[in-house]
Amino acid sequence: MGRNGEREAEVARRRRRKNSRGPARTLLLSAFLLAAGTPLLAQEVIRSGALTFVYWPGQERAAQALVDAVEVPPLLPGLPADILASGDVRVILAPDPEAFDSLAPGVPDWSGGIAFPEGDEIVLPIFAGRVGRLPMLTVLRHELAHVALGRYLGSRVPRWFHEGYAQLASGSWNASDAWALRAAILVGRLPSLETLNLDFRASRLTADQAYLLSYTSVEYMHRLGGSAGFARLLERWRETGNLDAAMRRTYGITLGQFERMWRRDVGSRFGWLLLLAQTAVYWSVLTILLLVLGYWKKRRNRRKLETLEAAARARELARGIPPELGEESHRNGMIDGE
DSSP: OOHHHHHHHHHHHHHHHHHHHHHHHHHHHHHHHHHHTOOGGGOEEEEETTEEEEEOTTOHHHHHHHHHHTTSOOOOTTSOTTTGGGSOEEEEEEOSHHHHHHHSTTOOTTOOOEEEGGGTEEEEEOSTTTOOSSOHHHHHHHHHHHHHHHHHHTTOOOHHHHHHHHHHHHTOOOHHHHHHHHHHHHTTOOOOTTTHHHHTTSOHHHHHHHHHHHHHHHHHHHHHHHHHHHHHHHHHHHHHSOHHHHHHHHHSSOHHHHHHHHHHHHHHHHSHHHHHHHHHHHHHHHHHHHHHHHHHHHHHHHHHHHHHHHHHHHHHHHTTOOHHHHHHHHHTTOOTTO
16 A cells, blocks of 8 residues: 555544544533533634634634634644645634633643644633733644644654644744753753653643753754654654654664753753853843942932032021031031031
């Protein structure tokens, strides 16, 4: 069977699995929504290509904004361009905490959304208090990357790779993330890739660090072979079902060797030497700030002194002492009346 035939067979198998799970999952979600008091019949739908957005009344503008934004397909490094178009994806826009908790039970309160790759479904919270620091479009692209990766590689992808790839595809990395990563490295928190799976279930601080480290691992894997090499890696991973075997065939190194190389790369890019270099900039800015504050304080003290001298001259005039005499007396250290 050719490669196209294998892909078509895989798509057919995935659709059969989805169809078999569909009724059971729909009943389960319905039960959750009814228990939460969310009106099922109030749901409305709008489509954009392979994406179906499900929303409640009052959320039309948010739904339409996402539809307009995803007219340009997200970049999915190493994956076929039509991977998301090979089947429908349902995006549910939860209007309140009760609906979100019902659709995604057990999700930490700092999570910006969740994807169910095996069911081709995404749940996004669009209510105040739950929307995180990232734009909603970035969160949607992040979750779409999870769905696309699940379609291509199946369910045996490590959590660290799933999260790192989703960040790479959504472009959610920023400068503040780099500083947070440097802080984690300085306190010695650079775990192995395998143990990153456990950190996602911990506190938000630990989870944020795990997400950042996951991103650096997948980004470094992408840099090793460039776009073409990364695509071959994912293709061989799909063929063999084993990341270590795919690393050997594509990059000529084992997964263990890659991890050691990755740790050195993270240390050199975000370690203490770079931190000190950027700390020099910080101290330069702080020095300038202190000079400005010192100048301002000096001017303030001069104005206070001028105010005191003016008040003293006023008192001398009130006592009938000529200003010139008062000033001369003060210069000679004399006290009024002496």
